[in-house]
Amino acid sequence: MILDGKGLADRRLELLKKEISERGVTPTLATVLVGDDPASAMYVRMKHRACDQVGIRSVNVELPEGATTSEVLDRLKMLNEDPEIDGILVQLPLPSQIDTPQVINAVYPEKDVDGYHPQNMGKLVGGLPGPRSCTPKGIMTILNEYGVQTSGAHAVVIGRSVDVGRPMALLLMLADATVTICHSKTRDLAAITRQADILVSAAGRPTMVTADMVKPGATVIDVGTNHVNGKLCGDVDFQAVSSVAGAITPVPGGVGPMTIVSLMENTLEAALSRCRPAQ
Ligand code: GUN
Numbered sequence: 001m002i003l004d005g006k007g008l009a010d011r012r013l014e015l016l017k018k019e020i021s022e023r024g025v026t027p028t029l030a031t032v033l034v035g036d037d038p039a040s041a042m043y044v045r046m047k048h049r050a051c052d053q054v055g056i057r058s059v060n061v062e063l064p065e066g067a068t069t070s071e072v073l074d075r076l077k078m079l080n081e082d083p084e085i086d087g088i089l090v091q092l093p094l095p096s097q098i099d100t101p102q103v104i105n106a107v108y109p110e111k112d113v114d115g116y117h118p119q120n121m122g123k124l125v126g127g128l129p130g131p132r133s134c135t136p137k138g139i140m141t142i143l144n145e146y147g148v149q150t151s152g153a154h155a156v157v158i159g160r161s162v163d164v165g166r167p168m169a170l171l172l173m174l175a176d177a178t179v180t181i182c183h184s185k186t187r188d189l190a191a192i193t194r195q196a197d198i199l200v201s202a203a204g205r206p207t208m209v210t211a212d213m214v215k216p217g218a219t220v221i222d223v224g225t226n227h228v229n230g231k232l233c234g235d236v237d238f239q240a241v242s243s244v245a246g247a248i249t250p251v252p253g254g255v256g257p258m259t260i261v262s263l264m265e266n267t268l269e270a271a272l273s274r275c276r277p278a279q
Helices: 007-025 038-054 070-083 100-108 118-126 134-145 165-174 190-195 255-273
Strands: 028-034 056-063 087-090 154-159 179-180 197-202 219-222 227-228 230-235
Touching: 007 038, 007 134, 007 179, 028 038, 028 255, 038 056, 038 179, 038 255, 070 087, 070 100, 087 255, 100 154, 118 165, 118 255, 134 165, 134 219, 134 255, 165 179, 165 197, 179 190, 190 227
Parallel strands: 028 056, 028 087, 154 179, 154 197, 197 219
Antiparallel strands: 227 230
């Protein structure tokens, strides 16, 4: 079975549009794009397009490639204090001269629609309500919508990044899965991945997950967004793995569109919890 993230995302964006209109709110998302990485610029454009689609107002703050940490912090201060702004997303990665943790720390936790602020990460660890990182949240939505059982399942996550691997593992654990996190130093990766009922690959290495690494019938979630010869491809050798797996997300059209849905959901949540009346 193909887990059609794109189709699911389109349906959820429609529902979100209806909800936003019924609630009579106009949430506002500010994106901050630093530098001129074409992939980042494209992702930001896609986020703005989704905002337009669902009735979220969006503004884009652009800073040059050579911007300093304090310049970024200054802009964040303005956005933090602007009552018109409900959510702030700083597109990552930032240019290397910028202190990324300091920037993430500077976003007001109540406007942190990425769920990256340490306070929101702490809420995730504690199992408390709060904004969840968009990609792991989108993956949980896919699993729920397709009825993939997490309770008691062995979930293996490849990748320990702060934005995907770690929050993914925590969300799966909160959903009662038994979770193993693998990474670049893991010994005999295939022996572990073969035990997975749910295998999430967020390694960022094209065709790293091969058919022999997958248990027959497993659910395979491919978070990879690798650009190879101008083409977007995942971490999973889709052709071979799809004949072994029970269910699999394609790239493109799997996890990516659901990440954007999560961002829209987090932005609406941020707006609602700020109790801004309809205008
Ligand atoms: N870069 C790649 N994915 C993301 C994301 O979900 N949020 C942010 N802020 N940057 C990203």
